[in-house]
Amino acid sequence: MGTVPLLGDADLSPEARAVFDDIRAVRGTDVVNNFWRALAHDPPLLRATWERLKAVMAPGALDPLTKELIYIAVSTANGCSYCVHSHTAAARAKGMTPEQHGELLAVIGMAAQTNALVTGLQTEVDDAFRA
Amino acid sequence: MGTVPLLGDADLSPEARAVFDDIRAVRGTDVVNNFWRALAHDPPLLRATWERLKAVMAPGALDPLTKELIYIAVSTANGCSYCVHSHTAAARAKGMTPEQHGELLAVIGMAAQTNALVTGLQTEVDDAFRA
Amino acid sequence: MGTVPLLGDADLSPEARAVFDDIRAVRGTDVVNNFWRALAHDPPLLRATWERLKAVMAPGALDPLTKELIYIAVSTANGCSYCVHSHTAAARAKGMTPEQHGELLAVIGMAAQTNALVTGLQTEVDDAFRA
Amino acid sequence: MGTVPLLGDADLSPEARAVFDDIRAVRGTDVVNNFWRALAHDPPLLRATWERLKAVMAPGALDPLTKELIYIAVSTANGCSYCVHSHTAAARAKGMTPEQHGELLAVIGMAAQTNALVTGLQTEVDDAFRA
Amino acid sequence: MGTVPLLGDADLSPEARAVFDDIRAVRGTDVVNNFWRALAHDPPLLRATWERLKAVMAPGALDPLTKELIYIAVSTANGCSYCVHSHTAAARAKGMTPEQHGELLAVIGMAAQTNALVTGLQTEVDDAFRA
Amino acid sequence: MGTVPLLGDADLSPEARAVFDDIRAVRGTDVVNNFWRALAHDPPLLRATWERLKAVMAPGALDPLTKELIYIAVSTANGCSYCVHSHTAAARAKGMTPEQHGELLAVIGMAAQTNALVTGLQTEVDDAFRA
Numbered sequence: 001m002g003t004v005p006l007l008g009d010a011d012l013s014p015e016a017r018a019v020f021d022d023i024r025a026v027r028g029t030d031v032v033n034n035f036w037r038a039l040a041h042d043p044p045l046l047r048a049t050w051e052r053l054k055a056v057m058a059p060g061a062l063d064p065l066t067k068e069l070i071y072i073a074v075s076t077a078n079g080c081s082y083c084v085h086s087h088t089a090a091a092r093a094k095g096m097t098p099e100q101h102g103e104l105l106a107v108i109g110m111a112a113q114t115n116a117l118v119t120g121l122q123t124e125v126d127d128a129f130r131a
Numbered sequence: 132m133g134t135v136p137l138l139g140d141a142d143l144s145p146e147a148r149a150v151f152d153d154i155r156a157v158r159g160t161d162v163v164n165n166f167w168r169a170l171a172h173d174p175p176l177l178r179a180t181w182e183r184l185k186a187v188m189a190p191g192a193l194d195p196l197t198k199e200l201i202y203i204a205v206s207t208a209n210g211c212s213y214c215v216h217s218h219t220a221a222a223r224a225k226g227m228t229p230e231q232h233g234e235l236l237a238v239i240g241m242a243a244q245t246n247a248l249v250t251g252l253q254t255e256v257d258d259a260f261r262a
Numbered sequence: 263m264g265t266v267p268l269l270g271d272a273d274l275s276p277e278a279r280a281v282f283d284d285i286r287a288v289r290g291t292d293v294v295n296n297f298w299r300a301l302a303h304d305p306p307l308l309r310a311t312w313e314r315l316k317a318v319m320a321p322g323a324l325d326p327l328t329k330e331l332i333y334i335a336v337s338t339a340n341g342c343s344y345c346v347h348s349h350t351a352a353a354r355a356k357g358m359t360p361e362q363h364g365e366l367l368a369v370i371g372m373a374a375q376t377n378a379l380v381t382g383l384q385t386e387v388d389d390a391f392r393a
Numbered sequence: 394m395g396t397v398p399l400l401g402d403a404d405l406s407p408e409a410r411a412v413f414d415d416i417r418a419v420r421g422t423d424v425v426n427n428f429w430r431a432l433a434h435d436p437p438l439l440r441a442t443w444e445r446l447k448a449v450m451a452p453g454a455l456d457p458l459t460k461e462l463i464y465i466a467v468s469t470a471n472g473c474s475y476c477v478h479s480h481t482a483a484a485r486a487k488g489m490t491p492e493q494h495g496e497l498l499a500v501i502g503m504a505a506q507t508n509a510l511v512t513g514l515q516t517e518v519d520d521a522f523r524a
Numbered sequence: 525m526g527t528v529p530l531l532g533d534a535d536l537s538p539e540a541r542a543v544f545d546d547i548r549a550v551r552g553t554d555v556v557n558n559f560w561r562a563l564a565h566d567p568p569l570l571r572a573t574w575e576r577l578k579a580v581m582a583p584g585a586l587d588p589l590t591k592e593l594i595y596i597a598v599s600t601a602n603g604c605s606y607c608v609h610s611h612t613a614a615a616r617a618k619g620m621t622p623e624q625h626g627e628l629l630a631v632i633g634m635a636a637q638t639n640a641l642v643t644g645l646q647t648e649v650d651d652a653f654r655a
Numbered sequence: 656m657g658t659v660p661l662l663g664d665a666d667l668s669p670e671a672r673a674v675f676d677d678i679r680a681v682r683g684t685d686v687v688n689n690f691w692r693a694l695a696h697d698p699p700l701l702r703a704t705w706e707r708l709k710a711v712m713a714p715g716a717l718d719p720l721t722k723e724l725i726y727i728a729v730s731t732a733n734g735c736s737y738c739v740h741s742h743t744a745a746a747r748a749k750g751m752t753p754e755q756h757g758e759l760l761a762v763i764g765m766a767a768q769t770n771a772l773v774t775g776l777q778t779e780v781d782d783a784f785r786a
Contacts, residue, residue: 002253003612004625005786031259035245038252042626048707049248049633055703056241061230066197067238070204074242074640076382077208079472079603082249083242084384085260088396099192101397102435105382107198109375109442110187111205111214114166116374116467117180118213120338120367121169122133122346128162129216131660134350135363136524173364179445180371186441205378207644210341210734215646219658232659233697236644240637240704247636247729251600251629253608262398264515265743266756267655293521297507300514304757310576311510311764317572318503323492328459329500332466336504336771339470341734344511345504347522361454369460372449373467373476376428379442380475383431384395390424391478393529469775472603477777481527494528495566498775502573502768509598509767513731513760515739526777555783559769562776573772580765585754590721591762594728598766601732606773607766609784623716631722634711635729635738638690641704642737645693646657652686653740 006037015043019050026054033086065094069104076108137168146174150181157185164217196225200235207239268299277305281312288316295348327356331366338370399430408436412443419447426479458487462497469501530561539567543574550578557610589618597632661692670698674705681709688741720749728763 009032012020020032020040039046057067068091075083088101096104140163143151151163151171170177188198199222206214219232227235271294274282282294282302301308319329330353337345350363358366402425405413413425413433432439450460461484468476481494489497533556536544544556544564563570581591592615599607612625620628664687667675675687675695694701712722723746730738743756751759 002255003609003786004252006255033257033259034254035249035252038254039248041622042629045248045626045630045633048630048710049245052703052707053241053245056234056237060234061228062200062234062238066200067234069193069197069201070235070238071242072382073201073204074208074239075246076378077205078243078246079381080246080249081381081384082254082256083246084382085256085396087242089260097192098434102438103187103191103193103198104201105379105435106187106438106441107193107201108205108382109379109438110184111202111218112209112378113371113375114180114184115206115209115211115214116338117170117176117367117371118166118211119341119343120334120346120370121135121166122343123165123169123213124133124137125213125216126164128164129220131658134347134524172360173367176364176368176371179368179448183441183445203644207640210643212643212646215644216658229696233700236641236697237700237703239644240641240700243640244633244637247600248629248633250603250605251596251608251632253605262396264517265655265740266514268517295519295521296516297511297514300516301510303753304760307510307757307761307764310579310761311507314572314576315503315507318496318499322496323490324462324496324500328462329496331455331459331463332497332500333504335463335466336470336501337508339467340505340508342508342511344516344518345508347518349504351522359454365449365453365455365460366463368449369455369463370467372446373464373480374471376442376446377468377471377473377476379432379438380428380473383397383428385427385431385475386395386399387475387478388426390426391482393527465775469771472774474774474777477775478527491565495569498566498772499569499572501775502569502772505771506764506768509731510760510764512734512736513727513739513763515736526779528776530779557781557783558778559773559776562778563772569772573769577765577769580758580761584758585752586724586758586762590724591758593717593721594724594759594762595766597725597728598732598763599770601729602767602770604770604773606778606780607770609780611766613784621716627711627715627717627722628725630711631717631725632729634708635726635742636733638704638708639730639733639735639738641694641700642690642735645659645690647689647693647737648657648661649737649740650688652688653744 002038004038004041006034007040008037012040013043016040016046019043019046022054023050035082035086065091065096068094068096069100072104073108073111077112133169135169135172137165138171139168143171144174147171147177150174150177153185154181166213166217196222196227199225199227200231203235204239204242208243264300266300266303268296269302270299274302275305278302278308281305281309284316285312297344297348327353327358330356330358331362334366335370335373339374395431397431397434399427400433401430405433406436409433409439412436412440415447416443428475428479458484458489461487461489462493465497466501466504470505526562528562528565530558531564532561536564537567540564540570543567543571546578547574559606559610589615589620592618592620593624593628596628597635600632601636657693659693659696661689662695663692667695668698671695671701674698674702677709678705690737690741720746720751723749723751724755724759727759728766731763732767 023032071087154163202218285294333349416425464480547556595611678687726742
């Protein structure tokens, strides 16, 4: 259904196979989801995307669940259906409760609303907010 | 500079003044930022927006700082300059560290990138991600 | 400040000048706003844009003010600062009242909010809504 | 198919049921569309969204059909498939003719085009447009 | 599935039929894709869209394949699924190789990422970049 | 003006300084533009962004000017003012002519317009376009 066919495990180049092996090891599951199977047509792009994602989503000053909530927020604002689905699933796997999901959606909706109001009003930024 | 002039305290209708009083009380500051001074031209819209914002951003299943990070993420994806400025300031006031700010930006950037890749690939959602 | 300098009347090619003459005649004013002065670097693009705008915004099954409100709505959702400014001014010139402006903003904000909620929920379209 | 399952009437909490009753009463139909069935997982969010939508879309300085056209415009610019479907159906129910639909689309398309041109040119806002 | 039904060849008005004839002649194929079959409900909008598309996508200072790559980039950023599919197919028909497709996606993803980072940072434009 | 102050050369950490050295060497100029001076607050993010940008924008199956045109297209669709300015300057430095700039804008505008029309029509993807 996409603009490129999904690659099965048997169709992978050695470089793509090595990335899939790392995805499986890091995630502790045999499943490799469709995004990677589409990206696998371009092994360097697959590798660069996976390596960067792994680094960015690792625990740091923000915990992994918070990072997933931020990811869902961006994906929702960008209207990326696949990404909303996949990162909502990931957030649940990392412990997101139904209450947290509801509050996440409420904040996303509120932000979208005030973003639109400010843009329609073209309000000037307060001096106090500038770094 | 906006599409409506900003209202000073002396220009407010009684209904708008009551909302400004509540903003000052809840936030513990005399400053009322420009967004509310633009919205004050339409007191019912001002009131509805403030009441809803107050409810949505209150502590709940998600803590107030996490809610600000989500707000920044949506505002960034929507390209709302005013909102990025105001909610970055709010997040700092609620304790966001430079390290957290850097990781927030890294996640926002990563999400924007993979949103674009998935959209360009038109990847089909995995059955496992559907509720 | 833009990516191309604005052209003054003395800088126009004959083709661009003819378009400016028509803009002035149709609008009944000597002012030609900056958008056209930037587009004038590419006379065929200037002409095609003006001719199409003139046809689309003419009275028809929708009246000119309603068309301006729709234009503001799209421009706000797309985050186009110039367009929000110019079409808010145009709507006022066509009779938009402060009450109508307030309701326009309320609808734009509400739509942005429910757009975000639906996208976060990935709600399936009801069969009844399909043509 | 969504990120949460749709709730049937038998699955509703009392608070959600009360909102559904009001939706049915206000709209004069027994049908409650999928958006509300997804939101019903979070009864306070359901209630707040419905109450605000009811107020915003009521007749006022703008008539209900004009409000639906604005809603479609925002939803189209935001790429919300569900919302385009549901509000196009709502606009038809409120009397939108095929000619009006065609003109709506023409204005939306024109606005999207000039939004993009202005953004590519980064044209400075005319002083005359500032409030 | 859309907001209007698709028109078959037997359903066309004479004006729409004339546009379809030109689409077939210019493209050298009997196939007229669904976009035009939906637009055909509004023959003047159909004609204006086709005539402008034909002019814009013709060979000029940029070659037709480069124009398709730009079209895919915009469509991806705007999240238009139909357009990503149709213009990816068009780009392949004009010679886009898998390597070029991969690099196109990499640039689109990189741009989306840095767009988000700059917006989150609200970086001021360098004087050297202004026209 | 941004959400973080710009760092001067004297304020850089050793890791950030090494990235700036590479930017200067690769670009053959002493100027390091504001984006990098804002990102320099987070040296690992600075490094990862620069390394990836350098790889993505290098000559490959697409030439560097074509990549800049694609970058401008995405940045315009995303409404990133800074990015439109900086990549328009970069495209000119790589040889973009005024005629090419005009055609680029025309394609971007056309794509934005048909993206909006398709989204408003919710046209179903033709089977022939699916991979």
